[in-house]
Amino acid sequence: MSGEFEYAIKKDVRNNPIVREVDRERHAEMWRSVGVGVFLVAVLLFSAWQHFELLRHGYRIEEMQKERSAEEEINRHLRLEIETLRSPARIERLATGRLGMVAPAPGDATVIERVTTTPPPPKSVVARR
């Protein structure tokens, strides 16, 4: 053996599965990023959903406003019709013309007087007398 060393480096090729050490910090950072990303997307989606819901409800409200106005107007027309139908001149015309009715003679009607009960006089009044 000479004084020189020869080194023979044996290339140690390990085909064993590499077990990477979990970098917990990066892992957490990744999850944070994912979380933030999901949150942002969720906010975006929620905001979009809100916007479209708002629009949808806007259309619906408009439709209902129209319906309400129409119903109110129908109601007013019907009330007008009722008032027209119960006009005294019309009823009298129908009663005397179509139904052959006549106005009651003075003797035909009996006047009913409503009597309200008179409270008994308070004792103090009686006592003063």
Next chain:
Amino acid sequence: MAESFHAAHDKRPDSARNSWRATLKSRIVVAAVGLFLWSTAIEARLIYLQVYRHADLIGRAERQQLRTIASSGKRGEIRDRRGHVLAYSVDADSIYAVPTEIADPGKAAAALCRALDDCSSADLQSLSDRIRRGRAFAYVRRQVTPDQARRVADLQLEGIGFMKENRRFYPNKELAAHLLGYVGLDNTGLAGIEATYDNLIKGHAGTVLIQTDAKRHAFSRVERPSTTGADLDLTIDEYLQHIAERELKAGVEYAGAEGGSAVVMDPFTGEILALASYPTFNPNAYRDFHDDDRRNRAIQDLYEPGSTFKIVTASAALEQKILKPGDYVDTNPGVIRFGSRVVDEDKHHNYGVLSFTDVIVRSSNVGAIKVGLRVGAQRMGIYARRFGFGRPMSPDFPSESPGILWDPAKQTDSALASMSMGYQVAVTPLQMATAISAIANGGELLQPRVVRAVTRDGTRKAVPRKVVARAIDRETSAEVTAIMEAVVERGTGQSAEIDGYTIAGKTGTAQKVENGRYSATDYNVSFVGFVPSRKPAFTIVVVVDSPHKVPPYGATVAAPIFKRMAAAVLQQYGVPPSINPAPPVLAVRRDVDDGHQQPTSTAGMPPSIVTVDSGAPGKDALFPDLTGLSARDALRMLARLGMTPRLNGAGIVVRQIPEAGAPIDRETAATLWLQRQIAATP
């Protein structure tokens, strides 16, 4: 390491190996430059649109996306004293055209006219001209009926659109037309109550800002809502008004008169219950009627009252103690002269010596003149004003004529003589009704009014009764009432008599002034009175203008109208007869916690009016006595109490559980037993 490994295994020459890299690199550069230019162009465009054209585009967007619609404020309702609607507003369609979008104006106008169904050739020509003018907007017809709108819509014409406008309707048509007035196309009151209270009834317009999408569908709105005007409750009774108009029309037509008016008033409150004028009109189509038809004769027409004014003369004489009812007045020889002017009695009568009462009962002109001369011009003027003549009486009628009274200082004996018998003074029927009411109510001159209450924003404010002044004292009022009763019992007003009722009244007949002279053919005839005279419920004044078919007298024309009107209103209001009244039928109003009951005058089971609650404040409601009620009335009562009814049998209620007076338990059902025949009371 990896690169050297690949290089070691890549057998291609270096030049080939580097060429694709150069190509890729150059392409990437090109793509990057392209992308950069593209994004720069987009951003430049964005900056141009967002910055330089910002205002312009915002304006365009708003014009496209936002629509401002004016919503008209609805007029308030006008109701009678019972809440029946007399005037009401609903939306009506107005049809408009955009002439620039109409290719053939003549054809379109013809089609529209056919659909409207009531177009004259002039209307067709006018419509065609309006469309031909080519303006941006033209009305085809405003406030059409629903049928007309539907027919026009069915045509589906290009350039024809619809818009909603508020329209006033009067469901009873001619009823109280003069009183209510009418409203123009622009929703402004033009006459009557509609004009007087226009500011109060008229609602205020609002605006609606609507945001629309590209398809013009609205999805958002900002609203400044319109307000509805105040509702008016009138003192008018719809049915009494109908009676007054019906009888006035019948009387005017029977007498062949030009027109007439009638006022029915509550003498103790001044409330006008009916105010009729004939000829009349339909306020729904007021343009189709002549101005004369639309004139409210009861407040606008002045007439010389004739003998009805003798009541004022009599009141002045009695209150000033110039005469007593039994004092005598010599009317011989039946004429009285003032220079060349001769005044005589009707049909040249000579009544001789009459009591003061009989001067009025027989309506002696000479007697009234002699009384008037003794009263004097000054005092006659004072009493005429005390009775409300010579000035407008009601704030509800701005168009009311004040009437005409002479200045007493300038009055000659002849003029005073005329005034004493109701000439040379001019009054309105409303003034006369107010004056007669003062006699009926014991001497108070009340402000006549037609508005009973104003309801605004849910708050109802009643218009109070207003005493203007005391016209005469109670004693004078009683004496004049007795004289007026005698007029109807045995004098000129006998044709106004109604069986069973005492009536105080006075006839009046006065020649009309035409072309500055008294007409020999045309008269204003009238009857004024109140009924029942000793407990007045109604003051009624009837004035008929120029009757020609029957003798023109108050007794022959106006008094029968008064009679029919009074009989109908007395019956409608259930006013019992004042002469030999039949024993009254009494209905007991039974208060359940009263402990004592009013005896009734009728035998057997009396009908009972039940009270829902105990009537005492602070106490819980008790179950009412339903016996004697029909099934329908009992069910209605139970429904009001919120209880479930169970019915056994048919007829009227004879038994009930819970008993009357029991505390109300809404969880339990109320059981009622009904029978057709009531068992005889032992």
